[in-house]
Amino acid sequence: MWRVSQRPDIARLIISCPDQHGIVAAVSELIAELGGNIIALDQYSTGLEGGRFFQRTVFHLPGFAQRRNEIEQTVRERLAGPFAMEFKLTDAAAPxxxxxxxxxxxxxxxxxxxxxxxxxxxxxxxxxxxxxxxxxxxxxxxxxxxxxxxxxxxxxxxxxxxxxxxxxxxxxxxxxxxxxxxxxxxxxxxxxxxxxxxxxxxxxxxxxxxxxxxxxxxxxxxxxxxxxxxxxxxxxxxxxxxxxxxxxxxxxxxxxxxxxxxxxxxxxxxxxxxxxxxxxxxxxxxxxxx
Amino acid sequence: MWRVSQRPDIARLIISCPDQHGIVAAVSELIAELGGNIIALDQYSTGLEGGRFFQRTVFHLPGFAQRRNEIEQTVRERLAGPFAMEFKLTDAAAPxxxxxxxxxxxxxxxxxxxxxxxxxxxxxxxxxxxxxxxxxxxxxxxxxxxxxxxxxxxxxxxxxxxxxxxxxxxxxxxxxxxxxxxxxxxxxxxxxxxxxxxxxxxxxxxxxxxxxxxxxxxxxxxxxxxxxxxxxxxxxxxxxxxxxxxxxxxxxxxxxxxxxxxxxxxxxxxxxxxxxxxxxxxxxxxxxxx
Amino acid sequence: MWRVSQRPDIARLIISCPDQHGIVAAVSELIAELGGNIIALDQYSTGLEGGRFFQRTVFHLPGFAQRRNEIEQTVRERLAGPFAMEFKLTDAAAPxxxxxxxxxxxxxxxxxxxxxxxxxxxxxxxxxxxxxxxxxxxxxxxxxxxxxxxxxxxxxxxxxxxxxxxxxxxxxxxxxxxxxxxxxxxxxxxxxxxxxxxxxxxxxxxxxxxxxxxxxxxxxxxxxxxxxxxxxxxxxxxxxxxxxxxxxxxxxxxxxxxxxxxxxxxxxxxxxxxxxxxxxxxxxxxxxxx
Amino acid sequence: MWRVSQRPDIARLIISCPDQHGIVAAVSELIAELGGNIIALDQYSTGLEGGRFFQRTVFHLPGFAQRRNEIEQTVRERLAGPFAMEFKLTDAAAPxxxxxxxxxxxxxxxxxxxxxxxxxxxxxxxxxxxxxxxxxxxxxxxxxxxxxxxxxxxxxxxxxxxxxxxxxxxxxxxxxxxxxxxxxxxxxxxxxxxxxxxxxxxxxxxxxxxxxxxxxxxxxxxxxxxxxxxxxxxxxxxxxxxxxxxxxxxxxxxxxxxxxxxxxxxxxxxxxxxxxxxxxxxxxxxxxxx
Missing domain, CATH: 3.40.50.170 (Formyl transferase, N-terminal domain)
Structure with a gap:
């Protein structure tokens, strides 16, 4: 009854990069484009000028486990490159x-x-x-x-x-x-x-x-x-x-x-x-x- | 020294609507399109199926006070209508x-x-x-x-x-x-x-x-x-x-x-x-x- | 290492009675007379006029376990009677x-x-x-x-x-x-x-x-x-x-x-x-x- | 309505001395003998063998303010001397x-x-x-x-x-x-x-x-x-x-x-x-x- 939700198809994307305009939009657009729906999103910036930006996004995406490599590759190309971003993409169902x-x-x-x-x-x-x-x-x-x-x-x-x-x-x-x-x-x-x-x-x-x-x-x-x-x-x-x-x-x-x-x-x-x-x-x- | 930040050009958009796919993306895309940069974003859903979605988005947008009516109108058309959304748009500088x-x-x-x-x-x-x-x-x-x-x-x-x-x-x-x-x-x-x-x-x-x-x-x-x-x-x-x-x-x-x-x-x-x-x-x- | 102290020869006297003058003195005198040494004493009164007095006294008394009945009898006669007191006398070593x-x-x-x-x-x-x-x-x-x-x-x-x-x-x-x-x-x-x-x-x-x-x-x-x-x-x-x-x-x-x-x-x-x-x-x- | 109780005739006796048998009894007996009634009593010992004993006793004693010098002298002779005690006697009504x-x-x-x-x-x-x-x-x-x-x-x-x-x-x-x-x-x-x-x-x-x-x-x-x-x-x-x-x-x-x-x-x-x-x-x- 109490078991922590480990439903399939839930992914977590953890990113950090120099703070700059448009990161939240870029991430959420990409997730929507991939067919995902954002469940939770937290972000923090140490300051817009010269600061660093951190974000944790949890999203539901049917078939995530199967498409994981492809999605990781897409994130790398479309987000990590342009935004000089470090990222981690994890499957919430994988303990x-x-x-x-x-x-x-x-x-x-x-x-x-x-x-x-x-x-x-x-x-x-x-x-x-x-x-x-x-x-x-x-x-x-x-x-x-x-x-x-x-x-x-x-x-x-x-x-x-x-x-x-x-x-x-x-x-x-x-x-x-x-x-x-x-x-x-x-x-x-x-x-x-x-x-x-x-x-x-x-x-x-x-x-x-x-x-x-x-x-x-x-x-x-x-x-x-x-x-x-x-x-x-x-x-x-x-x-x-x-x-x-x-x-x-x-x-x-x-x-x-x-x-x-x-x-x-x-x-x-x-x-x-x-x-x-x-x-x-x-x-x-x-x-x-x- | 301690004064709560009341910098100009900071807006807050508070929304609530039936939960559905793509809300976060739609909001962040629109803000980016309007020239804004998201500073903080919190959201909560009472459940994807039949639940209600709530979000508070704080964003920096140069000239917000002057463009406020126009932006409010845009939010009404592009977000509130399609998503059956209630919203409030406030100027953080206005106590x-x-x-x-x-x-x-x-x-x-x-x-x-x-x-x-x-x-x-x-x-x-x-x-x-x-x-x-x-x-x-x-x-x-x-x-x-x-x-x-x-x-x-x-x-x-x-x-x-x-x-x-x-x-x-x-x-x-x-x-x-x-x-x-x-x-x-x-x-x-x-x-x-x-x-x-x-x-x-x-x-x-x-x-x-x-x-x-x-x-x-x-x-x-x-x-x-x-x-x-x-x-x-x-x-x-x-x-x-x-x-x-x-x-x-x-x-x-x-x-x-x-x-x-x-x-x-x-x-x-x-x-x-x-x-x-x-x-x-x-x-x-x-x-x-x- | 952590074991709760269950040293022998430690007694606890719990009393309650109508509040009145001299209770603390009477209890501590009796304990001293019996050869005990008070280790901890807490008391509380709901009010001197018509209130009720409560006290918990912990004392060290060599040979308490052997003398317990005698001491209980003494407390009954010397304290409980005169002060219309309810009391409980326990051995801290007895779980x-x-x-x-x-x-x-x-x-x-x-x-x-x-x-x-x-x-x-x-x-x-x-x-x-x-x-x-x-x-x-x-x-x-x-x-x-x-x-x-x-x-x-x-x-x-x-x-x-x-x-x-x-x-x-x-x-x-x-x-x-x-x-x-x-x-x-x-x-x-x-x-x-x-x-x-x-x-x-x-x-x-x-x-x-x-x-x-x-x-x-x-x-x-x-x-x-x-x-x-x-x-x-x-x-x-x-x-x-x-x-x-x-x-x-x-x-x-x-x-x-x-x-x-x-x-x-x-x-x-x-x-x-x-x-x-x-x-x-x-x-x-x-x-x-x- | 909220005023801290500063009733007259309330005294506080704060003592510290090498821990030894009979301190609580000696203090409470003396207070009773002087006509006082103990309202609150807290004590603490750092250990019976070679430790130090501390006690704060609050008592009601009609006419305390007038008798203060006499009582202080009595405490000095009857308690402080025999028990090698440091003490402080204060009037709760004196801020x-x-x-x-x-x-x-x-x-x-x-x-x-x-x-x-x-x-x-x-x-x-x-x-x-x-x-x-x-x-x-x-x-x-x-x-x-x-x-x-x-x-x-x-x-x-x-x-x-x-x-x-x-x-x-x-x-x-x-x-x-x-x-x-x-x-x-x-x-x-x-x-x-x-x-x-x-x-x-x-x-x-x-x-x-x-x-x-x-x-x-x-x-x-x-x-x-x-x-x-x-x-x-x-x-x-x-x-x-x-x-x-x-x-x-x-x-x-x-x-x-x-x-x-x-x-x-x-x-x-x-x-x-x-x-x-x-x-x-x-x-x-x-x-x-x-």
């Missing part, structure tokens, strides 16, 4: 393939698996990878593969090689659901798909390890969590989503951690959902979320 | 003319006057009307006319006649900023512009008078406020905006009233701002807020 | 025994089971009872008994008799985690423990069935959920906790239901936690939450 | 005397003046001091003195000397309502009363100048404000209150500033109110807010 990395903590992982089972997240989960064996049973109960790849200080690159072997050609996105290892720049380059992390603070406050302890020490009255794309610079990648919860002087670090877990799982699930719906566009080190 | 009604309570009124002075609200305030003299000095300090029209049980229709005389041809919107009198159906029909009211509860909870007392009696843990268009059915009009604030068993009715005042002024100011930016469209007894 | 009722929807149930497994909720769950078989596997994997008691129109009292047989002497609280059957007044009287329900609206708005449809029809801008004690009057019992989430015109009923599920599970989990920590006191048809 | 510093921006200043006029804030405002003349008329219409003390780079200490002359013996608190000058350590020492500042970010994020620009550059999805006590270390003092508001990629810095202003004024007003009600206790570089 993203998402690998989840976890360690010992279960709240973010379970929330994703459970929402996936309910049909809230338009994705497939080919595998969960963990550096610990603890969560295996929890994951297998959802009918999902669990691979335990131990990571020690001296075998990190071997572990990452194993990760890459598991992932190669099988995933469109990697999600770090409280995975407590830092990914190397080499891994990020090799894996060649976006990686989303959940940081347990309201970034850029409390960068690095132990944010709840730092929050307690600083005496903040709200704690938060941040979902962001992973880049080489730890905790500095483009932010997708954030949220906070009110705390008091009486909450110790364990209680902050407990409250924080609720925020973390909510924020990460929203970020993953939006990414899988092609709603998130990177603009340098920030994101546009349509 | 709405807003009359505010108040009684003795100042928080909603002062918040509107102060935001107006800061340039946050794209509107003019030709007059404040009150059934009490109390707030006259506060209003005049903002350089705004204050008319005291006493309302007693037996002179209500005379008072409303006086209201209509003051308002006729001078306003595009009436805002009830905690005005403690009920407007008659005759007044609503005669005034012939939208009327926005702030109700001091999270409607549809606690309809009618004394909502904070009712909230205390029921023991709710959140109290709220609701801005809505006024219709003949008291507290039943289309809701524009709502918000809530957390309260506890320890808060008495006076404290609820105090907390509630903050929510009321925030909610009403947002609703008025959105209305004046042509973001709010009525759809039967609900609203679409773009 | 409440909680039966959960569910139907087919899993979100509230699973959230309670997860939090329970993480040690967030100071309770035991002797049994989950459902009128459907659907959630059996989900529950059993937590090592918790699942009893399927079908309820049809014509066997309702037989079903309730079966419920009572299962529950008798085994539970301190019943939680309705989206249990879609109405409990009879007879059941409520017989079960003789508090019953907490989660209603999927911001009560008192949208009482009864189908609140998300009603919310859509009324066009509200926030939806909510309410945890309350069950009384004979449906949806009218004392409210323990409420929360809301922002929605828009673009959300259909399925989406409201999805958003609402997150609010429901959060609100119910908080209410159950607070109840199990003896933080919630009924005061006629409202609650005091310390 | 705090608060000087407000402002620059050119009006939102925080006006919000305090409005709330003060409505009787929401238990304080007097002997003077508003500004380094600019702009807000003089706004302030004087509330019947409050406005002193313009220009501050240039080379006359800062002269200006601060003038500030001190104005303030000496006349104030219990200084509030910086978006005052855009840094106070010198010498001033802070000389003024010898607490100073509350509002910082326009969610500290510790975006320390220093231009936080909304920094927030835009970092692409955060929430912006916030922080009220804190001023210390020698800029933006590092104990946090009293914080709040946030959701923003999007589409909001430019001017819009963030506008949204932020609403959060700033709400947060500062709450912090000032709580301080004036003796609810805020400093504990090293954090605060306890009862």
């Amino acid at each position: 993203k393939r998402v690998a989840i990395f976890a360690s010992k903590t279960d709240h973010c992982l379970l929330d994703l698996l459970w929402r996936h089972r309910r049909g809230e997240l338009p994705m497939e989960i080919p595998v969960v990878i963990s550096n610990h064996p603890d969560l295996e049973e929890d994951v297998r109960r959802f009918g999902i593969d669990y691979v335990h790849v131990p990571v020690q200080k001296d075998n990190k690159s071997a572990a990452e090689a194993q990760h890459l072997e598991i992932l190669r050609g099988r995933v469109d996105l990697v999600v770090l659901a409280r995975y407590m290892q830092i990914l190397s720049p080499e891994f990020l380059e090799e894996v060649a798909v976006p990686v989303i992390n959940i940081h347990h603070s309201f970034l850029p406050a409390f960068i690095g390890a132990g944010p709840y302890q730092k929050a307690k020490d600083r005496g903040v009255k709200l704690i938060g969590a941040t979902a962001h794309y992973v880049t080489e610079d730890l905790d500095e990648g483009p932010i997708i989503e954030q949220d906070v919860i009110r705390v008091s002087h009486a909450d110790d670090v364990a209680q902050l951690t407990r409250y924080g877990a609720d925020v973390e799982r909510a924020v990460l699930s929203r970020a993953v959902k939006w990414h899988c719906e092609d709603r998130v566009i990177r603009d340098n080190n920030t994101t546009i979320v349509f | 709405k003319r807003v009359a505010i009604f108040a009684s003795k309570t100042d928080h909603c009124l002062l918040d509107l006057l102060w935001r107006h002075r800061r340039g946050e609200l794209p509107m003019e305030i030709p007059v404040v009307i009150s059934n009490h003299p109390d707030l006259e000095e506060d209003v005049r300090r903002f350089g705004i006319d204050y008319v005291h029209v006493p309302v007693q049980k037996d002179n209500k229709s005379a008072a409303e006649a006086q209201h209509l005389e003051i308002l006729r041809g001078r306003v595009d919107l009436v805002v009830l900023a905690r005005y403690m009198q009920i407007l008659s159906p005759e007044f609503l029909e005669e005034v012939a512009v939208p009327v926005i009211n702030i109700h001091h509860s999270f409607l549809p909870a606690f309809i009618g008078a004394g909502p904070y007392q009712k909230a205390k009696d029921r023991g709710v843990k959140l109290i709220g406020a609701t801005a809505h268009y006024v219709t003949e059915d008291l507290d039943e009009g289309p809701i524009i905006e709502q918000d809530v604030i957390r309260v506890s068993h320890a808060d008495d009715v006076a404290q609820l009233t105090r907390y509630g005042a903050d929510v009321e002024r925030a909610v009403l100011s947002r609703a008025v701002k959105w209305h004046c930016e042509d973001r709010v469209i009525r759809d039967n007894n609900t609203t679409i807020v773009f | 409440k025994r909680v039966a959960i009722f569910a139907s087919k929807t899993d979100h509230c149930l699973l959230d309670l089971l997860w939090r329970h497994r993480r040690g967030e909720l100071p309770m035991e769950i002797p049994v989950v009872i459902s009128n459907h078989p659907d959630l059996e596997e989900d529950v059993r994997r937590f090592g918790i008994d699942y009893v399927h008691v079908p309820v049809q129109k014509d066997n309702k009292s037989a079903a309730e008799a079966q419920h009572l047989e299962i529950l008798r002497g085994r539970v301190d609280l019943v939680v309705l985690a989206r249990y879609m059957q109405i409990l009879s007044p007879e059941f409520l009287e017989e079960v003789a423990v508090p019953v907490i329900n989660i209603h999927h609206s911001f009560l008192p708005a949208f009482i009864g069935a189908g609140p998300y449809q009603k919310a859509k029809d009324r066009g509200v801008k926030l939806i909510g959920a309410t945890a309350h004690y069950v009384t004979e009057d449906l949806d009218e019992g004392p409210i323990i906790e409420q929360d809301v989430i922002r929605v828009s015109h673009a959300d259909d009923v399925a989406q409201l239901t999805r958003y609402g599920a997150d609010v429901e599970r959060a609100v119910l989990s908080r209410a159950v936690k607070w109840h199990c920590e003896d933080r919630v006191i009924r005061d006629n048809n409202t609650t005091i939450v310390f | 705090k005397r608060v000087a407000i510093f402002a620059s050119k921006t009006d939102h925080c200043l006006l919000d305090l003046l409005w709330r003060h006029r409505r009787g929401e804030l238990p304080m007097e405002i002997p003077v508003v001091i500004s380094n600019h003349p702009d807000l003089e008329e706004d302030v004087r219409r509330f019947g409050i003195d406005y002193v313009h003390v220009p501050v240039q780079k080379d006359n800062k200490s002269a200006a601060e000397a003038q500030h001190l002359e104005i303030l000496r013996g006349r104030v219990d608190l200084v509030v910086l309502a978006r005052y855009m000058q840094i106070l010198s350590p010498e001033f802070l020492e000389e003024v010898a009363v607490p100073v509350i500042n509002i910082h326009h970010s969610f500290l510790p994020a975006f320390i220093g100048a231009g936080p909304y620009q920094k927030a835009k550059d970092r692409g955060v999805k929430l912006i916030g404000a922080t009220a804190h006590y001023v210390t020698e270390d800029l933006d590092e003092g104990p946090i009293i209150e914080q709040d946030v508001i959701r923003v999007s990629h589409a909001d430019d810095v001017a819009q963030l500033t506008r949204y932020g202003a609403d959060v700033e004024r709400a947060v500062l007003s709450r912090a000032v109110k709580w301080h004036c009600e003796d609810r805020v206790i400093r504990d090293n570089n954090t605060t306890i807010v009862f």
